Structures are given as structure tokens and as C-alpha cells.
Amino acid sequence: MNVVVAQSGGPTAVINASLLGVYRAARQWPQVDIVFGSLNGIEGILNDRLVNLNEQLDTDEQQTLLRQTPSAALRSCRYKLPAVEKDPAVYETIRATLEKHDIGAFFYIGGNDSMDTVDKLSTYFASVGSPICVMGVPKTIDNDLCLMDHTPGYGSAAKFVATAMWEMIRDCTVYELDSVLIVEIMGRDTGWLTAAAALPRLFGCDAPHLVYLPEVDFSAEQFLEDLREAQKKSRTVIVAVSEGVELEGLDDFQSGKVDTFGHKYLSGIGKCLEELVRDRIGCKVRSVELNILQRCAAHIASETDLEEAEQLGAVAVQAAAVGETGQVSAIVSRGDGYTPLYDIVSVREVANKVKYVPRQWINEAGNDVLPEALNYIQPLIMGEPVVLTENGLARHFIIKE
């Protein structure tokens, strides 16, 4: 018997650590001969583009390089599986490819949308009496999957955001003049990553002075009032704002395109607030969009996150080995002193649902996060991996077709 693994959705710094976790655990599974990788997520199964990972991950060095390479080594897709009633042929094609390669289990590493695929496929296989297991392995920098203490990918993204914020605080506080720095951070619907921008507080630092999460309503006038208040205490005011924060009445600044999954592509709240401050307050102002580095900055990955991502790959394989399907591996809670507790949970309870930052972790005024949030995030960014370098840069694993 063989197994296949694929990656989907937006990249993270540790999605390849989960791939490594699946690979290593599958090689320990006595019934398994070949671990296949499907290129471009589920599309690789639809198009029969599988690579034999046994050949490419044979050595310790190859495995180490895979672990330290950001983004998806097997590449990704944004393909949304149609409902089986609408397009049964797609399901038949997937089944045919898997049976052709004697696949007993399919592991899908991805976020919310990929979990929807795991749910649909596992339900389909059960309905047609196929023994193929379908298991999810979570990943998302957004940290918005339900039933989980946190998701792999988040810790590393949070470490990058906190590090960047901590360094930019140093950068922006050197001049004797009134200035505002606005830092726009990823997070369409939830403010988990933006909350990480407040981690410099753990050093007793006042900055960032204002933190806006999409969990709370936002208004331009209240923002200006908050800013003027903050300027009374600090000549440099630093603002962290989630890309998901929407400015009512200023839609022209923000694009409203809709992607395959019905999400809005949000961009520009930082630039938008920059213009607002320039117009209405008139001091020096700059906006910084941390952009895609948030999800791919493996050079500042959290070792904790890498270890957990790898372990979650293994947990999914071990569950499949005892016949589980339609489940996703998860860190369901944390023990005292921070001990991640692993389990599997029903993918249906995870797919298409969103976990928000608790309102009680945000201050009453809705312009800052409370120590509870920082205490939650801090253990997730701990540790620095040892990295193999060449020419002063990290070496990367590149898949061969």
C-alpha cells in the first residue's frame, strides 16, 4: 500500500515541517511502501501528477532542508472541490487516481478551505464503500481554526510580526519629532496575528500604542481621537492594525475583489489610515505593510512551531494507521508550563468555521489587547532553529518532477 500527501492554501514558514512529519511517520507505518507527494494540492491527484517522495527525502540532509524551507515544497492550489451532487465526475477521477497508485490514505495539509476538501472526500469515500482514509493536517498563519488551542504556522508568523515590530520601534523612535507609524498586519477576519504585534510589551515597552483587531468595530473618528490621546504621552505613536479592519465610508480606498472562496482581498487599511492622519493631524506619518513575509519568513521561524507542525503531520498518519478518516490532527489544549496536547478532531467541526480572538482579551475601548493575549501567544514564538546556510543564505529544498 502507498499513501499520498498534498499541501494547499496560502504558504506558511512551517508547512514543510508538517510534510516532513507525514513523511517520517508514514515511513514508520509497516504497510506503507511509497509516500507520494501530489503537486499543487488536490489538483495533482486530479491530473495524476504525483512524485515519489521516498526518492527525494531519503537522506537526513534532504529532510533537514525540507524542514527549513518556507512555503509549500509540493506547491499549492486554491481549488475548491464542488459538492458531490453537482460534479460526481471529479470525485470519480480522484478515486481512480488514488486506486491506480494503490493509495490507502491521503493527507491534506492546509487551512480552513482544505479541511472542507477533507470533509467532502472522506464523506464520499465512506458513501461508496472505499477504504481510503482522508486526514487533515492543519496549517494557517491566521490561527482561526476551531477546536484547536492554536494552529501551526501561526507561531512563526507571530514571531516575525513581533520581531519586526520590536525592531521598527527602535527605528522609529530616534528622531525628536511628532510622528506616527502604522503597521498593517495580515488577518482577514481575525486579529490573532495583529495581537502578536503587541509582544514588545513583555519588555515593558509602551509601543505599539494602539492595536486594532477586526473583532471590534472601527471608526475613523474614534481612531483619530485615540491617536490624539496617545500623542499626549508619546511623540512617536505606533499603531498595529489588521488588514481585516474596515473603514466605513472609505471603501474607495480598499479593493473589493472576491476570490474563489468568497473572501474579500483586503489591502490598504494601513495606507488609508496614513492618508487620514496626514490630512487630519498633519504630522509625519508612514505606513508599513508587512505583506507576504509574514507567512514565509522561515529565517525567523519559531522552533516550537516547527516541532509542533512536524508532530501534527505524524499524529494524522498514526490516526490513519488505526483506521481513522475525516479527522484532522490538532493541538487541542496546553498543559501547565506550556505542554501542547495532541489529538484528532472531526474535520467537519473545523471546516468553514472561524475562531475569533476572545473579546475579553481586548480592552474595553477596543484599541488594544490585554495581557491574556500576550500570555497566550508568547510560548508559541519560543526557540530558534539551527539552519543550514550557503553563501550567507538558508539552503532550500526544491522538489524535482
Next chain:
Amino acid sequence: MNVVVAQSGGPTAVINASLLGVYRAARQWPQVDIVFGSLNGIEGILNDRLVNLNEQLDTDEQQTLLRQTPSAALRSCRYKLPAVEKDPAVYETIRATLEKHDIGAFFYIGGNDSMDTVDKLSTYFASVGSPICVMGVPKTIDNDLCLMDHTPGYGSAAKFVATAMWEMIRDCTVYELDSVLIVEIMGRDTGWLTAAAALPRLFGCDAPHLVYLPEVDFSAEQFLEDLREAQKKSRTVIVAVSEGVELEGLDDFQSGKVDTFGHKYLSGIGKCLEELVRDRIGCKVRSVELNILQRCAAHIASETDLEEAEQLGAVAVQAAAVGETGQVSAIVSRGDGYTPLYDIVSVREVANKVKYVPRQWINEAGNDVLPEALNYIQPLIMGEPVVLTENGLARHFIIKE
């Protein structure tokens, strides 16, 4: 006798390593009692805001923290010293403060504009028969100071740019669709830092596919033609462009404010090209502005750069100890196998002049850099410093007033 050191201009990741180099060498200078730090550059001397660094850099731990802290621990200024004929009182004030504190030498760590201050002040002190030495210590991520092989700050900025580009290449090549990524990199007049974006070529990588430096004229039509050509070979095309590249006829996109030193604040070429690609080519396109992290990302600093920055501080002090003034420490050339050669050079030959990327390091079409450029940059990004951390973040040195 005492000495004073100050920092000026835009931050870098290693300007504090130079401060440490000045401090350590000055403490070795038998005649020196106190090493003062002037807060906010030359303004701290004008306003008599000096701090006793002996008290704050007493321990190895304090010194280690200073070295790993980005930006200017003594803060900065953008103050431009007027010509002595125009405002002799300013010079008298500076002299009075220095004499009050028994200062025998003033060390100014900064870029082109700070070197102008060193030149004017040293000339003034000589003209009035004052024995106070004024020495420059170079720093600029722009790498544009004349008479130097390279400048400290550049290597770390180049390492960040190359690392970010290398990771973003992984991020952007996972989907099966035509897309363009445009990365805007700092450099008002010169393309040194943008050239570093091409370092992933050392791994045999095709990306970035197009590299535009301000040393070469740029036209929107030629850019679109270059891009269409590149798209024939790669579905994902990655473009590195210097902020200093100007798009003729599209000035409305770019702000034209002028700062104290007569430089244009340039921003927006990346966003401008993004709009152009969306309008004229129509594929998925994204622009990323690396922004201020380029100059403050100490978490990915080059150890080579840190060591050189520290040594340049020491060289300036050692020169002052033998009576030099109006000079700046410099890495004037490199020996075989990359050995930095230190010396001092006349600050007048450095101030207000600009060193450009040689035209012969840029391809004939003006849309890429040649291996000569990569061979020049690569040794400067080598090595990773050991960093003291707490809570998963680097600890920083914060000056006490």
C-alpha cells in the same frame, strides 16, 4: 580628557556596533576618562544633552546587547550644520559645550550628510586653533560613500533583502497561474541594495527575472516589453526595482516632497508598476515594499558587517589618538579571499559625493545585474551573530538619560 560620540542619519542594523567599537577603543586610549554619548546626533551637543557611557556600557552583557540592537541607541537627527559664515554662533555653541566637558575628540557615526558635518566642524576647529579632533565613522545601507569598498550597514541590509527575496520566491511560485511580483527596495540614487535582491542566483535560481537600478534610465514601455519576454519563460515573474527608479510621465503616482538635505522622498514605484501591469497585462500582480525593515532587521544581520562596523569605530578612535582630524575610517579595499583593509580617508573627499553601481556590472539591456555584482556583495552578507533572547525576541539595549 573625555571624548564624545554621536549617531546621525537613517538607522542601520549595525550602527550600534560602530558605537561599541568607538567606546571600546576609547576606553583603551590612556588619556581618556569618560566616553560621552550625545543624544540625537549633533543636536545633543548643541543642547548639552550628553550621557556618560562608561556607566551604561560597563558590563559585557550591556555591550553585547548594544551590539545586537538595531537603529541608533543614542538616537539620531537630520540636522544640517549651516555654513560657518552664515551662522558662526552654532559653531561657538558646539565648541563651548565640548570645552565645558573637556572633550578632546568627537566621533560622528553617519552617512553622507554626517560626513559634511565632520568636514565643516573639523575645518572650523582648525581655523580657530582648537585642538579638538573630529572624526567620521561611516554607516549607510545605501553603500554609496566614495573611496570605500563598501560601507557598514550595507551588508546586513543586503542580507535581509536577499533573504526576503529568496523566501518570497518560494512563496510566489506555488500556484499554477500567471503572476507578477514586484519588490520595491530602498536606494534613492544608487542600486546597491536592489542588486542584492539578485543573490538567489547564487543557488542557480532564475528569479528575480528583472532587476532595475536607478543607474539606468527606465521607461514604462520597455518595462512592459521586458515583462512580456520574461513571461514566455516563467509563469511567475519576479521583479526587483529600486525606489529611486523614476517613471517618466507618471509623476502623479510618486510624491515629490523634499527633505532637509534636498533629497526627494521617493515612494511608490512598486505600487505604480503594479497598477501598470494590472492595466496593461492584466494578470495577477502584487507589489511588496520592503520598507524600513531593510535598515533595522538586526535579527538577520550579517556577522561580517557587525565585525566591520565595530572595527571601523575603533579605527577612527586610533586615528584620533595620533592627532588625525577631518578624516573618516573606511574599508578602502579587500584582499584576496575577502580580507577587509582598513584605513582613514579625507572626509572632504567623501562628503556630498555619491558612489554608483558600475555600469559594467549591469547588463546591456539595463534590466539585470551581472555576476560581478553578486561576487562583490556575497562576502558582505556572510555569518550569523549569536543573539541573546528573552520571550522569544532579541533583547535590546535602551539608553538611560
